[in-house]
Amino acid sequence: MKFEGKVIKYGDNVDTDVIIPARYLNTIDKKELASHCMEDLDASFQERVKTHNIIVAGNNFGCGSSREHAPLAIKESGVTLVIAKSFARIFYRNAINIGLAIYECPEAAEGIVDGDMITSDSDTGIIKDETTGTTYTTKPFPEFIGKIIADGGLMESIKKGNIR
Amino acid sequence: MSMTMTQKILAAHAGLEKVEAGELILVSLDRVLGNDITSPVAIREFNKLGFDNVYDKEKVTMVMDHFAPNKDIKAAIQCKMCRDFCAEKEVVNFYDVGQMGVEHALLPEKGLVVSGDVVIGADSHTCTYGALGAFSTGVGSSDMACGMAIGKAWFKVPSAIKFVLTGTPRPHVTGKDVILHIIGKIGVDGALYRSMEFTGEGAHALSVTDRLTICNMAIEAGAKNGIFEVDDKTLAYIAERSDRQPVIYKADEDAIYDEVVEIDLSQIKPTVAFPHLPENTHTTDEIDEIKIDQVVIGSCTNGYYENIKEAAEIMRGRKVAKGVRAIIIPATQEIYLRAMKEGLLEVFINAGCAVSTPTCGPCLGGHMGILAPHERAVATTNRNFVGRMGDPTSEVYLASPAVAAASAILGRIASADELDA
Numbered sequence: 001m002k003f004e005g006k007v008i009k010y011g012d013n014v015d016t017d018v019i020i021p022a023r024y025l026n027t028i029d030k031k032e033l034a035s036h037c038m039e040d041l042d043a044s045f046q047e048r049v050k051t052h053n054i055i056v057a058g059n060n061f062g063c064g065s066s067r068e069h070a071p072l073a074i075k076e077s078g079v080t081l082v083i084a085k086s087f088a089r090i091f092y093r094n095a096i097n098i099g100l101a102i103y104e105c106p107e108a109a110e111g112i113v114d115g116d117m118i119t120s121d122s123d124t125g126i127i128k129d130e131t132t133g134t135t136y137t138t139k140p141f142p143e144f145i146g147k148i149i150a151d152g153g154l155m156e157s158i159k160k161g162n163i164r
Numbered sequence: 165m166s167m168t169m170t171q172k173i174l175a176a177h178a179g180l181e182k183v184e185a186g187e188l189i190l191v192s193l194d195r196v197l198g199n200d201i202t203s204p205v206a207i208r209e210f211n212k213l214g215f216d217n218v219y220d221k222e223k224v225t226m227v228m229d230h231f232a233p234n235k236d237i238k239a240a241i242q243c244k245m246c247r248d249f250c251a252e253k254e255v256v257n258f259y260d261v262g263q264m265g266v267e268h269a270l271l272p273e274k275g276l277v278v279s280g281d282v283v284i285g286a287d288s289h290t291c292t293y294g295a296l297g298a299f300s301t302g303v304g305s306s307d308m309a310c311g312m313a314i315g316k317a318w319f320k321v322p323s324a325i326k327f328v329l330t331g332t333p334r335p336h337v338t339g340k341d342v343i344l345h346i347i348g349k350i351g352v353d354g355a356l357y358r359s360m361e362f363t364g365e366g367a368h369a370l371s372v373t374d375r376l377t378i379c380n381m382a383i384e385a386g387a388k389n390g391i392f393e394v395d396d397k398t399l400a401y402i403a404e405r406s407d408r409q410p411v412i413y414k415a416d417e418d419a420i421y422d423e424v425v426e427i428d429l430s431q432i433k434p435t436v437a438f439p440h441l442p443e444n445t446h447t448t449d450e451i452d453e454i455k456i457d458q459v460v461i462g463s464c465t466n467g468y469y470e471n472i473k474e475a476a477e478i479m480r481g482r483k484v485a486k487g488v489r490a491i492i493i494p495a496t497q498e499i500y501l502r503a504m505k506e507g508l509l510e511v512f513i514n515a516g517c518a519v520s521t522p523t524c525g526p527c528l529g530g531h532m533g534i535l536a537p538h539e540r541a542v543a544t545t546n547r548n549f550v551g552r553m554g555d556p557t558s559e560v561y562l563a564s565p566a567v568a569a570a571s572a573i574l575g576r577i578a579s580a581d582e583l584d585a
Contacts (some may be wrong), residue, residue: 013441017549022528025201026238028208030346040551060353060386064549065528066288068205068304089357089388090288094304144188144318154306155209159253163190164314 001101001122004079005053009114012058014041016070016091019062025069033069034076049077056112057084062091071095082125083138085109095144096152103127108136109112165208165416168324169391170359172254172413173299174540179283185323193223194298195276197285198312199524200228200239203246205305205532206286210312218253219315225257225276226250227267228560230524233261235531265496268292268380268464273496278402279394282412284317289464289546291382294391295375297398297412301389322388324359325350326421329366331430336580338474339340340466340544340564343381344428344435348445356386358422363393363413366429372401373470380465384442384577397427400562436542437562440550448567458541459490459572460553461565462520463527466544467495469502471565476581478569484516485575489535493520517572529553535560542571 018041020033027033038045055074062070071094074082078083082095095102095115101122108127112118116131125137141149151157158164169174171183178189198206198343203226210218226246231239243260250258257271267414268289271277288302307317313344333342334564347354359381362375368371370378375392382390394412402410433447460476461467463472472494484490492512494500500522503509509519526533535541535554541562543553548560563571566580573583 005472015547015549017547017552021551022201022530026242028204028242032492040556060356061353063289063386064291064538064547066202066286066302066304068306069244071304072205086356088351088353088386090302090304090383093307097304097306097310128233148318156312158213158310158313158446163181163316163318 002122003054003076003101004119005052005080005118007056007112007114007116007118008045008052009112010055010057013060013063014057015064016062016067019029020067020073023048024162025067027119030072030076034051036094037073037077053078053080054118055079055082056109058109059085061087063088063126066090067092068098071098073102078107083108085105096148099149099153103138107135166420167416168359168419168420168421169361169393169413169415170299170324171321173280173282174319174556178231180183183321185321188318189321190316190318191282192361193284193311193315194281195223195225195283196308196515197225197267197271197283197287197355198225198230198289198308199226199230199287200243200246201230202286202305202308204242206218206308206312207245207249209306211305213309213313215313218255218312221254222256222572223315224255224312225271225462226255227259227264228261229264229267229330229522232264232523232529232531233521265395266464266467269467272296272574273405273498275406278406278410279398280409280413282470284311288383289380291387291389292376292380292464294379294382294389294435295372295403297392297410299389299393322357322359323422324361325355326360326424327349328361328364328424328426329362329429330364330426331366331428332369333429336503337432337434337568338566339370339377341432341435342374343378344437344442344445344562345432347381347385348435350385351497352384352443355382356546358387359387360387360390362390367392368395371470371529372466376468377465381442382527384546384550397405410576434564434567436567436577437548439548439559439561442548442562448577452516453579454540454577455543456488456571458533458535459488459568460493460526460541460543460545461568463493463524463545465546466565467493467499472508472543473504474500475565475569476511478566478583479515479573480511482573486577488572489571490517490572491516491520491526493525494522496522500548526553536557542577544568544569
């Protein structure tokens with residue numbers, strides 16, 4: 001899978017309460033959830049995400065609640081890839097399960113700055129910062145997880161009989 | 165065999181003799197839990213799968229606690245979606261308004277978790293049941309849907325940090341102070357992806373309630389699970405509530421840990437986590453005057469009988485400070501009823517508190533105590549993120565029931581010792 005886009009950069013410990021505040025969890029409508037994405041953290045997100053589709057963040061991205069509404073809201077907003085130094089574990093598995101691409105890559109998360117243009121190929125694990133010319137390499141997903149992603153998420157894996 | 169307690173439970177549920185940290189395994193589930201916020205997403209996914217029935221009508225469990233009693237029309241629709249699904253699939257353990265409690269206080273109380281179980285819940289605080297020697301962890305709604313369909317979940321086998329607890333806590337220092345102290349020490353990602361295994365004579369000296377509180381907040385250190393060794397207290401607690409036979413797992417003598425951390429419980433002081441992270445901890449003796457607008461005593465962290473009782477004893481014969489709104493939420497119907505029979509609710513009402521039916525309510529900014537801009541609350545809940553209890557400029561200070569009760573009386577963040585003095 002290939003990715004290309006400009007970066008919105010955040011710091012450490014971006015929690016699920018700022019990704020999608022609980023006051024909006026009275027719906028499961030993806031579009032409505034997306035319309036409140038990052039509302040309590042970054043008032044400019046809704047406007048910027050129209051032209052910037054990659055999030056780069058620090059440690060422990062997605063910490064807090066187990067709400068799958070968080071990766072769903074990010075994905076529905078148009079974000080195609082999230083790169084972070086580390087992810088909170090429930091967010092990590094939720095992203096895999098719903099098919100939102102995520103890379104754990106501390107070097108890239110450190111080096112890439114807000115507004116940079118990024119290209120990436122999940123087959124090679126290479127992330128290129130086109131703005132600075134710097135190249136980073138992520139660890140590939142373990143085979144088991146790679147298969148879930150290739151199937152298009154956990155539900156598809158089950159439908160195909162790959163997990164039983 | 166050199167496995168941790170967590171690894172042993174996971175190996176047994178994966179049908180493997182041995183597992184190692186980092187290994188990806190498929191595990192059989194003894195219980196699959198969801199609430200009124202996460203279950204609707206799981207139901208939507210489940211319905212796409214084309215399964216006629218859930219894998220086990222007894223093991224699938226839903227609790228309407230977050231925005232229930234329904235806070236608005238949309239919340240009512242979400243609860244109805246769960247109610248209709250459970251009726252159609254004949255789910256036995258569906259807990260609605262009138263029977264429900266805050267889910268993680270309710271499941272142990274109803275005997276739905278025993279030692280050695282593997283439990284997943286579409287709620288991050290599912291890690292609470294480690295207090296009973298079970299492996300339990302929070303997952304998302306897709307995992308819940310998958311669990312409801314096939315009774316299995318995938319896991320990466322975690323490594324572990326061993327916490328050796330010694331000593332006994334001083335008066336008015338409870339499980340909440342212990343876990344806040346630990347999170348302050350190791351940070352909000354200090355146990356990321358790992359198990360927190362609690363052992364030592366200090367661990368065995370703690371009550372089951374304190375253990376529930378400690379495991380409840382393992383997620384606030386990023387952990388996959390928190391778990392206590394099983395002892396007579398665990399077994400007595402379970403025997404009162406469940407007919408099922410607990411299975412006792414113990415870490416091997418030569419189990420490999422990433423770290424061993426020793427904690428002397430007798431040295432821990434009343435501890436408060438300042439906004440906006442649970443790791444921003446301060447002890448009450450080093451806090452300047454911080455005026456507060458609201459106190460919340462309840463939640464899956466601290467809404468247990470022991471907590472309600474301690475808060476009531478501190479408030480007995482006293483009045484909530486002028487300008488402070490104090491809200492008491494016993495976590496389950498059983499706790500609520502016992503507090504009523506013992507006159508504790510009367511103590512709270514005489515002190516000027518509002519007493520509520522069980523709900524997660526204000527903990528996650530749902531209802532029953534939302535904060536206005538720049539307001540401050542002391543809460544016995546588990547998270548103090550930006551906007552957690554209301555307006556993004558409001559502030560939540562996490563504390564024990566004793567600190568919360570004393571703070572309500574004094575109108576500022578205070579330890580119970582200040583009232584005794």
